Amino acid sequence: MRSLLVALSGLLALAADAPPKLLPEVRQRLDADMDRLLAFYKDLHAHPELSLQEERTAAQLAKELREAGLDVTTKVGGHGIVGLLRNGPGPTVMIRADMDALPIVEQTGLPYASKVRTRDRFGNEVGVMHACGHDMNLACLVGTARVLASLKDRWQGTLMCVGQPAEEVGAGARQMLADGLFRRFPKPDFGLALHCDSSFAYGQVRYREGQMQANVDSVTIVVRGKGGHGAAPHITIDPIVLAARIILDLQTIVSRETNPVDPVVVTVGSIHGGTKHNIIPNECRLQVTVRTTTDATRKHTLEAIERIAKAAAVGARAPEPIIEVDPSEFTPALFNDPGLTRRLVPVLQRVLGADNVRERPLSMGGEDFSLYGREGVPTFYYFLGTQEPGRVAAAERSAEVTLPGLHSNAFYPVPAPTLRTGVTSMTMLVLELMGKP
Numbered sequence: 001m002r003s004l005l006v007a008l009s010g011l012l013a014l015a016a017d018a019p020p021k022l023l024p025e026v027r028q029r030l031d032a033d034m035d036r037l038l039a040f041y042k043d044l045h046a047h048p049e050l051s052l053q054e055e056r057t058a059a060q061l062a063k064e065l066r067e068a069g070l071d072v073t074t075k076v077g078g079h080g081i082v083g084l085l086r087n088g089p090g091p092t093v094m095i096r097a098d099m100d101a102l103p104i105v106e107q108t109g110l111p112y113a114s115k116v117r118t119r120d121r122f123g124n125e126v127g128v129m130h131a132c133g134h135d136m137n138l139a140c141l142v143g144t145a146r147v148l149a150s151l152k153d154r155w156q157g158t159l160m161c162v163g164q165p166a167e168e169v170g171a172g173a174r175q176m177l178a179d180g181l182f183r184r185f186p187k188p189d190f191g192l193a194l195h196c197d198s199s200f201a202y203g204q205v206r207y208r209e210g211q212m213q214a215n216v217d218s219v220t221i222v223v224r225g226k227g228g229h230g231a232a233p234h235i236t237i238d239p240i241v242l243a244a245r246i247i248l249d250l251q252t253i254v255s256r257e258t259n260p261v262d263p264v265v266v267t268v269g270s271i272h273g274g275t276k277h278n279i280i281p282n283e284c285r286l287q288v289t290v291r292t293t294t295d296a297t298r299k300h301t302l303e304a305i306e307r308i309a310k311a312a313a314v315g316a317r318a319p320e321p322i323i324e325v326d327p328s329e330f331t332p333a334l335f336n337d338p339g340l341t342r343r344l345v346p347v348l349q350r351v352l353g354a355d356n357v358r359e360r361p362l363s364m365g366g367e368d369f370s371l372y373g374r375e376g377v378p379t380f381y382y383f384l385g386t387q388e389p390g391r392v393a394a395a396e397r398s399a400e401v402t403l404p405g406l407h408s409n410a411f412y413p414v415p416a417p418t419l420r421t422g423v424t425s426m427t428m429l430v431l432e433l434m435g436k437p
């Protein structure tokens with residue numbers, strides 16, 4: 001009797017671990033689309049556009065979604081795209097992918113590498129590169145839409161595909177919501193997104209239940225001085241030296257003012273001042289990214305930056321610095337809805353194999369997908385592996401080998417297997433939420 005029970009529970013466990021029954025069909029549909037999706041991906045990769053300039057990307061996405069049979073609306077909150085596939089009564093499931101690239105000169109050496117140069121919004125000439133993998137996120141969105149469109153008899157509800165602009169500057173989700181994303185279109189019952197990750201192998205995904213990423217604030221500090229001749233510093237107030245002092249003083253916010261168990265990051269990512277060796281300029285401009293996980297540490301860190309910059313200026317006899325915290329670039333922390341996470345993770349495990357689905361620690365990255373969750377939509381966001389497994393293993397073995405991170409000029413996903421995992425996993429998640437029993 002006992003052995004019968006053991007055998008029975010073994011069988012049940014096997015059934016729970018078995019791949020979902022639609023998986024072979026999903027794979028088959030995807031195989032038929034792979035060439036087209038890879039061409040779409042490589043075209044996007046070769047033609048990246050900066051945040052708020054995603055005109056061509058939006059047009060290409062709109063075209064693909066229309067051809068997949070979706071009802072597409074363009075120019076939602078800037079270059080945003082909304083594609084709807086209405087398929088009877090049932091839940092509305094939103095899948096969102098981001099569209100913008102970064103001001104980086106690509107150095108991957110890929111045959112489809114970007115050679116694009118453009119002007120950023122400050123008028124500087126910059127290279128442009130999909131160094132965060134948003135081109136892959138978009139290809140996964142299109143692939144998922146195509147597979148689901150070809151399997152319409154297997155699910156019911158409304159699929160809502162969103163191409164979101166300006167993720168890198170934290171503006172796109174806010175703009176789309178302000179332009180009626182959840183008023184002009186059905187408010188989703190669930191929101192899903194995936195994003196490339198540079199640190200683990202294709203075929204795998206990573207998630208976290210609850211808080212997954214940090215609050216993000218962007219602070220600009222204009223350090224003011226009094227310009228003059230570089231050979232006569234005594235009759236000037238040098239804003240370059242003062243900026244250097246401020247940058248070092250800011251390091252004490254994390255090391256001396258914050259409880260060590262509360263994660264905080266203060267990074268000065270840009271410093272610009274002066275034009276020539278022998279001229280002391282009037283001002284020097286710093287751009288700072290601030291990452292926190294709670295409202296309290298956020299408030300304290302922003303206050304400390306202001307206090308430290310102003311105090312350093314007093315010490316240098318300089319005018320008070322101008323400090324701007326751009327509210328339009330604030331992105332709240334990203335949360336994965338616990339109930340939804342517990343429903344979807346077993347699906348990922350059955351599709352990809354339990355070993356390929358791992359929980360990851362909290363990251364201090366930011367992601368404006370969080371804003372959809374703040375509107376009351378239960379959301380689930382996960383990371384997609386992109387790297388050759390051998391390369392990841394080599395990096396784990398030796399400190400000499402490093403994998404280029406996201407936003408690096410050398411980052412790129414291995415296209416076909418990354419795309420395959422992204423489309424298969426996302427499609428199966430949607431089918432879990434909208435599939436017919």
Ligand SMILES: [Zn+2]
Pocket residue numbers: 132168406407
């Ligand atoms: Zn990014």
Ligand SMILES: [Zn+2]
Pocket residue numbers: 098132133134167195
């Ligand atoms: Zn990104």
